[in-house]
Amino acid sequence: MTQRANFLWGSATSSYQIEGAVSEDGRTPSIWDTFCATPGTVADGDTGAVACDHYHRMPEDVAIMADLGLDVYRFSLAWPRVQPDGTGGGNPAGIAFYDRLVDELLARGIRPWVTLYHWDLPQALEDAGGWPNRDTAYRFADYAAIAYDALGDRVSQWTTLNEPWCSAILGYMSGEHAPGRQDARAAMAAVHHLLLGHGLAVRAIRDRAEAAGRAADLEVGITLNLSPKLPAGESSADLAAARWEDGLSNRLYLDPLLRGRYPADIAGKLDELGCPLPIRDGDLPLIAQPLDVLGVNYYSSQVVEAAPTGQNGWPGSVTLRRDVPRTAMDWEVTPGALTDLLLRLEREYPGPAWYITENGAAYADVPDQTGYVDDAERTDFLRAHIDATLEARDLGANVRGYFAWSLLDNFEWSFGYDRRFGIVRVDYDTLERTPKRSARYFAERVAAEKKAAAEEGEL
């Protein structure tokens, strides 16, 4: 079968952003519950306590996915639902929700794609030191085993972590995300322990799939947020600034995962800065477990210009503003860089199948009286990025699927409910769902692509 025929079309969400029901059926607090309860952290004091109430409206949401003709749905498990406190056995009442979700998806012919960790660490594990503490990596592998044992008979696509850069840097360095710490040394320890946890979890999942005779179907991987960093000019200072930013955002994750070593320029500089990666013997081979899939969350590229070294000794750079359209997040709309990124991945890191596990945009949606949103900008955004993805595929990148972020408007982290990424509108007063124009476009595009692939297959 051709890559075209097998291409998967889907949409994505994450547990804390949509589920609500934060204290039901034995779920314990995650770091995001705690962070939201801390004044001044999240816009308007918003929290995920109700969110889209997906926990209670799940069948309705799966029906929407079926109407859109999705092949696959990427969602995350709330660790504090599955294994409250992050240690010990699984919580049957919490796991039962994901059992129902998986069964509902399968009944509708939609493939479930599970992400184990989309940022909702059990608070108890943060109290024990969080990701800067090496033990959290081992706790994560235990949790992965519990999840696989519960769902592995029906789920063959598994992502360990969503965007470890965000967990480490936004969580422990800038403090914009939970747990809100600002400690560069802790953040770099978090980077390493997240990657170690990933490797341990991959091993746990693959071992179990093999023991159960299910390894042939297994597709296991990780999702990274990759941001192309383009030099502002040709000067050696600008080239060095772009290389440093690319190193910190992209190579620091890609190299250990796919080449078995950290990038020497970045690791060396981190040592100098007093923020070493706390690597122990044997860690790198664990991190570099064979991967079936590398998920790419793509939102934007950035142009980087050199700037004086900061007071803390970190290399300086500034992001230039280009004269291009921007989303409501103020992120530049740069679809062409997605094609280049996928081709670079294929060239420099060949091996895994690439999936666009997230791509989408926030805009200031204006609903009509029926709740319908004529979101022409989001529609154009999706069209341009799907085109860019398929162009890379047709030029030889092994890209096998595309997921729109997000199925629903949802809790946009430190922006609360103020920024909407959904292709389906959620009215936060009534919790009513209304597909936007972008959802209709996506459904039509998916149908057209599948029809074209089927016709090609008949030739």
Ligand code: GBH
């Ligand atoms: C994703 O992360 C998350 O996985 C998801 O939960 C979230 O809802 C979604 O994005 C939307 O935010 O300011 O031009 O330098 C996104 C990670 C990292 C993407 C920083 C944008 C900065 C772009 N983001 N990046 S820019």
